[in-house]
Amino acid sequence: MVQGLQSRPCRRAQSYFVLSPGAGLLYGDHEARPVLRRQWIDFNQRGAFQPIPMLQLYRKGLPVLLLALADVIFNACAAGTPAADDLNPDLPPGVMVDVGGYELHILCRGGGAGPSVIMDAGLGGFSMDWWFVQEQLAADHRVCAYDRAGYGWSDPGPGPRVTEQIVDELENLLRGAQVPPPYVLVGHSFGGYNMEYYAATHPGQVAGLVLVDASHPDQGQRLPALPAEAGRSGTLITFFDPREMQSHFPEATWFAMGALMGSSKAMTTQRREFANFDISAAQVRMAGTLPQVPLVVISRGRRVWPETPMGDALEQAWADLQAELAASIPGGRQIHAERSGHLVHLDQPELVAGAVREVLQEACRLHMAGTPDPVRAGVC
Numbered sequence: 001m002v003q004g005l006q007s008r009p010c011r012r013a014q015s016y017f018v019l020s021p022g023a024g025l026l027y028g029d030h031e032a033r034p035v036l037r038r039q040w041i042d043f044n045q046r047g048a049f050q051p052i053p054m055l056q057l058y059r060k061g062l063p064v065l066l067l068a069l070a071d072v073i074f075n076a077c078a079a080g081t082p083a084a085d086d087l088n089p090d091l092p093p094g095v096m097v098d099v100g101g102y103e104l105h106i107l108c109r110g111g112g113a114g115p116s117v118i119m120d121a122g123l124g125g126f127s128m129d130w131w132f133v134q135e136q137l138a139a140d141h142r143v144c145a146y147d148r149a150g151y152g153w154s155d156p157g158p159g160p161r162v163t164e165q166i167v168d169e170l171e172n173l174l175r176g177a178q179v180p181p182p183y184v185l186v187g188h189s190f191g192g193y194n195m196e197y198y199a200a201t202h203p204g205q206v207a208g209l210v211l212v213d214a215s216h217p218d219q220g221q222r223l224p225a226l227p228a229e230a231g232r233s234g235t236l237i238t239f240f241d242p243r244e245m246q247s248h249f250p251e252a253t254w255f256a257m258g259a260l261m262g263s264s265k266a267m268t269t270q271r272r273e274f275a276n277f278d279i280s281a282a283q284v285r286m287a288g289t290l291p292q293v294p295l296v297v298i299s300r301g302r303r304v305w306p307e308t309p310m311g312d313a314l315e316q317a318w319a320d321l322q323a324e325l326a327a328s329i330p331g332g333r334q335i336h337a338e339r340s341g342h343l344v345h346l347d348q349p350e351l352v353a354g355a356v357r358e359v360l361q362e363a364c365r366l367h368m369a370g371t372p373d374p375v376r377a378g379v380c
Contacts, residue, residue, distance in 0.1 A: 087128075087256040087260075088256055089153075089256050089259040089263075092105045092153035093107050093127075094106050094107030094108065094127070094153075095107075095177060096153070096154075097173050097176040098176060099169050099172040099176060100169075100172060102154075102156065103155050104149060104157075104169060104173045105127065105147040105152055105153035106127070106173055106174075106179075107127050107144065107145050108142055108143065108144040108177070108179060109138040109142075109143050109144075110134070110137060110138030110139060110140065110141055110143050111141075111142050112140045112141050114141060114363075114364065115181070115182040115183050115207040115208070115360065116141075116142040116143075116144055116179050116180075116182075116184070117142065117144065117184045117356055117360075118144050118146075118170075118174065118183045118195075119133070119134075119143070119144065119145040119186045119187075119191075120148070120170070120185075120186070120188070121145075121148075121188055121189075121191050122188045122189030122191050122342075123274060123277075124151075124261075124266075124270045125151070125188065125189075126147045126148075126260070126261075126266075127145040127146055127147045127152050128152070129188070129345065130143075130145035130345060132345070132349035133186075133345050133352045133353050133356070136353030137356060137357070141356075142179070144174075144179055146170070146173060148166055148169075149161075149269065150265050150268065151266055151269055152266075156269065157169060157269075160276050160279070161272035161273045161276055162279050162280045162283060163193045163194050163197045163280035163284060164197065164280075167194055167197050167201065170198065171198070171202070181202075181204075181207075182207035182363075183207060184206075184210065184359050184363065185198055185199055185209050185210070186209075186210040186212065186352070187210075187211055188212040188213065188214065188343075188344070189212070189213060189214060189342065190215055190277070191212075191214070192211045192325075193214070193217070193280050193281065193284050194280075195209060195211070195214075196214075196284050196287070197283060197284050197287050199290050199291055199293070200288050200289065200290055200291070201287055201288075203290075203291035206291055206293055207293055207359075207363040207367075208293045208294040208295070208360065208362065209290070209293060209294070209296075209359070210295075210296050210297075210298065210352070210355050210356055210359055211295070211296075211297045211298070212298045212344050213298065213300045213322070213337075213340075213342050213344050214297070214325060215281070216324065217284040217285045218321065219281070219317075219321055220278050220281055222317055223317050223318070224314055224317060289328075290328055290329050292329060292330065293329065293363065293366075294358075294359045294363050294366070295328070295329040295331070295332035295333070296326075296332070296333050296334075296335060296359055297325045297334045297335070298335045298336075298344050298355055299334060299335070299337065300336075300337055300342055301337045301340055302338075302340060302341045303315060304342060322334065333358075335351065337351050
């Protein structure tokens with residue numbers, strides 16, 4: 001089990017991400033492209049980084065690794081870094097559960113009355129993304145973060161890697177791990193698709209929803225199109241200086257991080273989810289309306305797109321989509337994480353934890369005021 005964290009100061013480095021509109025957020029800056037042409041990075045045998053030519057990078061498929069690595073790097077910046085012995089790529093901190101011939105990893109912490117909190121990370125993320133939110137909630141609630149098939153400690157799963165398949169696996173995982181409903185579902189970015197779909201297709205199991213800068217099923221059609229020079233269609237382009245960021249981690253954890261996020265199964269899984277992003281969006285749209293449960297949408301407060309007319313249009317479109325998510329259930333509430341970019345749960349884990357508590361309390365209030373529901377009997 002993961003035992004604890006060693007607090008370390010953390011300096012943030014600049015980050016640039018460019019992602020096609022159909023696949024999620026776009027991060028970018030006009031200064032990133034010339035740097036991309038000059039230098040990219042690769043792991044050496046101990047998990048440190050070395051520059052490599054961009055052509056070699058594309059051949060290796062490492063753009064997939066970079067976004068996942070950014071999640072854990074920002075994770076460390078949020079509240080400290082894992083102790084040297086906390087992360088072992090061969091020893092999952094939670095339990096492995098068979099979901100039909102392959103196993104998924106789930107880490108549940110804490111306990112107490114009320115719904116279990118189930119957390120799903122964004123594209124390329126895994127269970128450790130939620131470590132700091134779990135820390136905030138585990139004293140009073142059962143909080144479970146899991147690795148989708150192919151990420152973290154989980155085995156690769158069958159295709160296609162779309163939301164419907166992912167939700168089927170999650171249902172089997174929760175049953176096998178003996179985590180009964182009701183649930184408060186928490187999803188970040190692409191994980192929001194999965195949690196919305198779960199809620200729409202399993203309404204009797206869901207007591208509440210928290211969406212963390214989550215993807216909107218219409219964003220592929222409504223985010224302004226990128227200019228051709230911003231990047232190839234469907235290509236992830238990422239630039240940051242991980243060597244500077246990596247200096248804040250105990251060196252003993254570098255190899256484990258590289259092994260988990262840089263594995264062929266993780267990179268292949270991210271490509272598969274990315275390729276089917278629009279299909280997942282369509283599945284969310286066709287799943288129907290969400291159940292009438294408490295909803296909080298947490299939206300990033302920091303600008304992530306450049307100070308250009310295109311950047312302005314993207315910022316406005318994303319803000320509109322976030323507001324629509326909050327209005328998707330009557331009484332839904334939107335919170336702006338003023339100090340956060342897209343990775344709100346890593347920049348401000350206390351804010352996400354507070355939103356989860358709010359949803360739990362509202363679910364209890366509604367249960368006490370309404371007709372008892374045998375499925376949701378454990379809400380309070």
